[in-house]
Amino acid sequence: MPTVPVVTPAIILSTLRYGETSKIARIATRDLGVQSAIARGALRPKSRFGAALHLLSEGQAYLILARHGDLHTLTAFDIQVVRVALGERLDRYATASVLGEIMLRFAPPAPHPESYDVLRGALDVIAAAPSSVVDLLGLRLLWQLVCSLGFAPTLDACVRDGRAVPVDRPAGFSTGEGGVLCATCGAMHSGTKLQPSDRSDLMALIDSGTELPLLDDSHLAAHRRLLSRYIRYHLAEGADLPALAFWEQQPWVTP
Ligand SMILES: [Zn+2]
Numbered sequence: 001m002p003t004v005p006v007v008t009p010a011i012i013l014s015t016l017r018y019g020e021t022s023k024i025a026r027i028a029t030r031d032l033g034v035q036s037a038i039a040r041g042a043l044r045p046k047s048r049f050g051a052a053l054h055l056l057s058e059g060q061a062y063l064i065l066a067r068h069g070d071l072h073t074l075t076a077f078d079i080q081v082v083r084v085a086l087g088e089r090l091d092r093y094a095t096a097s098v099l100g101e102i103m104l105r106f107a108p109p110a111p112h113p114e115s116y117d118v119l120r121g122a123l124d125v126i127a128a129a130p131s132s133v134v135d136l137l138g139l140r141l142l143w144q145l146v147c148s149l150g151f152a153p154t155l156d157a158c159v160r161d162g163r164a165v166p167v168d169r170p171a172g173f174s175t176g177e178g179g180v181l182c183a184t185c186g187a188m189h190s191g192t193k194l195q196p197s198d199r200s201d202l203m204a205l206i207d208s209g210t211e212l213p214l215l216d217d218s219h220l221a222a223h224r225r226l227l228s229r230y231i232r233y234h235l236a237e238g239a240d241l242p243a244l245a246f247w248e249q250q251p252w253v254t255p
């Protein structure tokens with residue numbers, strides 16, 4: 001009996017040459033989570049994959065699931081969306097690369113359509129974003145991806161004891177605890193101090209129903225650092241995140 005492939009919406013997150021003619025792709029799939037699959041013959045001149053296995057290409061993946069181990073076989077990838085605009089500007093590309101990197105490292109190898117849909121929507125938004133807002137939108141979209149993976153920070157009450165944290169006073173922010181601290185807890189922690197405006201900006205960034213806050217270059221940089229630190233602490237566990245490191249250090253507002 002021939003093995004029937006599983007067909008799922010998918011986005012290519014990375015590819016690696018394997019042997020003379022094949023590639024191993026890491027793929028975000030809507031139905032199976034992030035999976036690895038070998039595309040045999042993908043590097044042959046007349047491969048049926050053609051140019052399909054490009055970074056962040058979106059389409060339908062045809063996967064023969066491995067009976068043992070976790071390396072599946074990709075028998076075909078029908079491209080449906082090529083976001084050419086992502087490759088046209090470094091600011092867009094850098095932001096999209098971080099989204100892909102976070103998905104690749106932290107989405108589970110099990111169905112997790114929430115994060116897949118956030119990633120897919122985020123790539124659309126970044127591809128269409130004017131340069132003047134790529135930086136801000138990138139912060140929002142990255143926070144949304146982090147939240148969809150289950151790591152939303154607590155910003156409306158103390159993350160340790162749930163006490164109210166007045167919105168009109170500076171509040172401590174603990175990366176490790178994952179949120180703001182009341183005065184009592186804040187006194188016992190050395191951490192980032194969030195001014196009232198920084199906290200409301202952060203809340204506005206994360207809430208897609210709210211208008212984007214207006215941030216100058218130094219505040220944008222501070223928010224990039226806060227988010228990077230948060231991702232490294234909660235998700236990375238010391239892993240190397242080159243796309244995040246690159247993104248963090250750049251002012252993406254084009255002069
Ligand atoms: Zn507290």
